[in-house]
Amino acid sequence: MSRLSDNSSSDRSLDRLNEVKAFIEANKRSNEKIEDHHVDAERSLAKLNELVFEDAFEVTGHGRFNHLVLLTCGLIMLNVSMESVGMSYVVPAAECELELTSEHKGLVNAAAFIGIISTSFLWGYLGDRFGRRAVMLPAMVASAGFSIASSFSTNVWMLLILRFFTGCLVSASSATVYAYLGEMHTSSRRAAAIAWGSAFISFSFMILPGLAWLIIPGTWSFPLLGFKMVPWRVFIWSWCAPGLVSAGALLWLPESPRYLLSSCGAEKALPVLAKMYAYNHNTRESNYPVERIITSNIEASKTGGFVGAVRNITLMFRPPLLRCVVISHTLMFAVFMLSSGLYVWVPDILNSMLRSTSEESITICQIIHDKFDRERNLTLMAPEHACHSEVAVRVFPISMGMGAVFAVVYLAIGVFIGRIGRKTLYSSIMVVCGAATVGAAFVPQGGAATALLILALCSGCAASILAAIAVDVFPTCLRAMAMCVMYMVGRAGAAVGAYLLGSTLDVHCQLAFSVFGAFTAGSTVLIIFWPKPEEVREEMEQRGLTY
Incomplete structure (x- = not known):
């Protein structure tokens, strides 16, 4: 038991x-x-x-900081557009006072474009050498000064010179802003950001005629510094405001972190990312969780000064970038030749249409030809009484309607660019606009012809798509230069278009419209040969260049 x-x-x-x-x-x-x-x-x-830079950039998020960058860059684009095409509203009003001929009008309208073309290469070099923000900020303040000075012009040559220098300074931000805006956003948001920012360009086509409507028809004047200030001179002052406001915003905004990474190293880029994070998340910069950015052993070229810049620039003229340069620059020439080249003449064309006394349905070209004959006969009969600079007030609401159409197109691009595809959307817009250009010269009805003119001018909206396509393939150390040169070629197209139309509208109007439309639509064939961005980036990264 x-x-x-x-x-x-x-x-x-x-x-x-x-x-x-x-x-x-x-x-x-x-x-x-x-x-x-x-x-x-x-x-x-x-x-x-x-973290590697791209991951560290993603951590910053997307919020108030990005919205402020978008607003600032949009105002810069607005300023560039207003400075470039604003003279098209001044020319009809200043025609008598400055004794402007058709050739003079073409030169005045093209002067800012010529200034932009002349200095784009220089600003591209400076933007890649000293930074995007460092170049844009002082140039915008100086361009406002020259623009205001041009309002005191007493003859056509003084006006031409001052508008030329204004264009030279506007050139600093005309393309650099696309590099800055793109580099302030992640790769997935870059195309949409550029498209939304470019929508501000369309606002210039509403604001400019709205201001002109308020100011130019006035009969008042006042003395200032020994000059008789009349409405068209004061109108020039009014379009300087966006540039000055955006310059004030740039005083607070930092330099592009991608540029700092490429030129100065990760230590300089990290505080900018911390500032972006703090503003987007409403917290302190010290709370940014990334303490160090991992960089590859092979960095972008550190060769400084002019020699390094020249070495980098030569990469644009060698494969694989050479094909990208040829295609993008040719297409941008076509976009600007039609949109900006034609736009500077639209107020004058609309003014002729609205002042036409013909009761028959005649084409735009016939109206322009009749005006030319009438003015030539008046000059021969009574030279001292030949000039009449009256502007039809109805030009301004029509121009504002055009701006509203452009705004809708730009906003539609921002919505659909990620769904339809950049190349398809670009090609569709350019083909439709090219056909509308040809049709505008032959339609014998004022309303239909005006509608086709507005549709043709929508080709300018395609520039933002082309910028979004091109900005992805150029490395950081070349991006500002590439964009500046591309827009330089585009502005050359605008200058060529403005001058050719000024020289041919009176005599060869239908031929001019047909050539412009055919060239615009036909140029889209080149987009077929655009290379895959991933392949270009991979090859350039193997050479030690960063994106």
Whole structure:
């Protein structure tokens, strides 16, 4: 009996021992899991503290900072557009006072474009050498000064020179702003950001005629610094405001972090990313979780000065970038030749249409030709009384309607560019606009012809798509230069278009419209040969260039 009791006690002790062992083993496993969790957390934290640049950029998020950048860059684009085409509203009003001929009008309208063309290469070099913000900020303030000075012109040559210098300074931000805006957004948001920013260009086509409507028809004047200030002179002052406001915003905004990474290293780019994070998340910069940006062993070229810039520029004229340069620059020439080249003449064309006394349905070209003959006959009969600079007030609401159409197109591009595809959207717009250009010259009805003119001018909206296509393939150290040269070629197209139309509208109107439309639609064939951006980037990164 006692033996049975001993055995039972031994079994119970064994059971307890097994329970204790199981408990210890369970605790041990639990502790191992806790330790593993801590190790994983430490590894995760270490991984977050050290990230490659693109991942560190993603951590900053998308919010108020990006919206401010978009607004500022939009105002810069608005300023560039208003400075470039604003003279088209001044020319009809200043025609008599400055004794402007048709050739003079063409030169005045093209002067800002010529200034932009002349200095784009220089500004591109300076933008890649000293930074996007560092170039744009002082140039915008100086361009406003020259623009205001041009309002005091007493003859056509003084006006031409001052508008030329205004264009030279506007050139600093005309293309650099696209590089700055693109580099302030992640790759997935870049195309949409450029499209939304470019929508501000369309606002210039509403604001300019609206201001002109308020100011130019006035009959008032006042003396200032020995000059008689009349409405068209004051009108020039009014379009300087966006540039000055955006310059004020740039005083607060930092330099592009991608540019700083490429030119100065990760240490300089990190504080900018921290500022973006703090503003987007409404917190302090010290809370930015990334402490170090990991860079590859092969950095972008550190060769400074002019020699390094020349070495980088030569890459644009060698494969794989050469094909991108030829295609994008030719297409931008076509876009600007039609949109800006034609636009500077639209107020004058509309003014002729609205002042036409013909009761028959005649084409735009016939109206222009009749006006030319009438003015030539008046000049021969009574030279001293030949000039009449009256502007039809209805030009302004029509021009504002045009701007509203452009705004809708730009906003539609921002919505659909990610869904339809950049190349397809670009080609569709350019083909439709080219056909509308040809049709505008042959339709014998004023309303239909005006509608086709507005549709033709929508080709300017395609420039933002082309910029979004091109900005992806150029490395950071070349991006400002590439964009500046591309827009330089585009402005050359605008200058060529404005001058050719000024020289041919009176005599060869239908031929001019047909050539412009055919060239615009036909140029889209080149987009078929655009290379895959991933392949270009991979090849350039193998050469040590960063994106």
